[in-house]
Amino acid sequence: DGGITQSPKYLFRKEGQNVTLSCEQNLNHDAMYWYRQDPGQGLRLIYYSQIVNDFQKGDIAEGYSVSREKKESFPLTVTSAQKNPTAFYLCASTDRGADTGELFFGEGSRLTVL
Amino acid sequence: KQEVTQIPAALSVPEGENLVLNCSFTDSAIYNLQWFRQDPGKGLTSLLLIQSSQREQTSGRLNASLDKSSGRSTLYIAASQPGDSATYLCAVSVDNYGQNFVFGPGTRLSVLP
Numbered sequence: 127d128g129g130i131t132q133s134p135k136y137l138f139r140k141e142g143q144n145v146t147l148s149c150e151q152n153l154n155h156d157a158m159y160w161y162r163q164d165p166g167q168g169l170r171l172i173y174y175s176q177i178v179n180d181f182q183k184g185d186i187a188e189g190y191s192v193s194r195e196k197k198e199s200f201p202l203t204v205t206s207a208q209k210n211p212t213a214f215y216l217c218a219s220t221d222r223g224a225d226t227g228e229l230f231f232g233e234g235s236r237l238t239v240l
Numbered sequence: 241k242q243e244v245t246q247i248p249a250a251l252s253v254p255e256g257e258n259l260v261l262n263c264s265f266t267d268s269a270i271y272n273l274q275w276f277r278q279d280p281g282k283g284l285t286s287l288l289l290i291q292s293s294q295r296e297q298t299s300g301r302l303n304a305s306l307d308k309s310s311g312r313s314t315l316y317i318a319a320s321q322p323g324d325s326a327t328y329l330c331a332v333s334v335d336n337y338g339q340n341f342v343f344g345p346g347t348r349l350s351v352l353p
Contacts, residue, residue, distance in 0.1 A: 132283075161339075168329075170341040177296075216283055226291065227272050228335050229341055231283040 128153045130232035132217050137237045139204070139211070147202045147235045149217035155230075157217040158200035162186060163234075169216065175200055176222065204237060212239045242267045243331055250254040252350040253320055261315040261347045263330035268308045270332045275304050278327045278346070287328075288315070299346050320351045 130151045139145045151158065152227040157176050161169040171184030189208025194200055200219075204211045217232040243266045253259050266283070272291045276284040288297045288304040290313065296305040296334040317324060329346040 130283075166345070168345045171332075171341075174288040194336075214281075218284075227291055228286060228289050229274060229331065230286060231334075234281070236281070 132232035132235050142206045144205050149200045153221045155219035156222045156234045157220045160202045163214040242342045244342050246344040246347050250348040256319050263313040265311045265332050272333045273313050274331050276329045322351050324351050326349050
């Protein structure tokens with residue numbers, strides 16, 4: 127089945143550590159996104175990538191980094207510079223060539239800073 | 241700047257009721273509008289997508305309508321069931337390049353048995 131796989135589902139981090147969240151998709155989608163979701167708030171865009179080896183900052187990119195070396199993979203690193211990293215992180219993708227522009231999501235990764 | 245709001249923020253109904261969730265957006269220049277369902281601790285599941293040229297879409301007990309000129313969409317759920325309990329989010333896309341999706345804060349729905 128085609129879809130988006132995020133791992134790990136739960137992650138605990140000590141302050142000062144960098145952590146990397148994995149996002150893999152087998153939908154052959156060009157565009158991939160990382161969103162952050164906090165209680166009571168809407169989804170906020172961290173980074174997005176339209177094609178391999180290219181990515182753009184979203185609204186809240188500070189303290190995060192990404193890479194897009196393969197079409198199917200878009201990992202997100204939460205660095206120690208991110209002041210409040212405890213949140214639910216969602217990866218998404220869409221087929222830019224499709225007429226609909228439908229957005230698909232993974233199951234999410236919950237990061238907790240101890 | 242496009243803004244999306246959803247009213248009500250939370251809704252509790254008895255099983256079997258028909259209900260309507262609302263989504264409003266400030267800029268009518270959208271490419272499409274998508275409704276999602278989110279269960280606690282889970283990702284978003286796409287329910288319905290309405291392209292800007294369409295007025296409505298239906299899937300089973302769900303019907304979504306779009307009025308671009310007034311900046312509104314509604315999600316109608318017929319004969320609600322306890323399994324419909326979840327948070328429902330709407331999102332608008334401003335272009336087909338996938339650069340900009342704007343999400344509403346969601347409506348938390350509880351269907352009581």
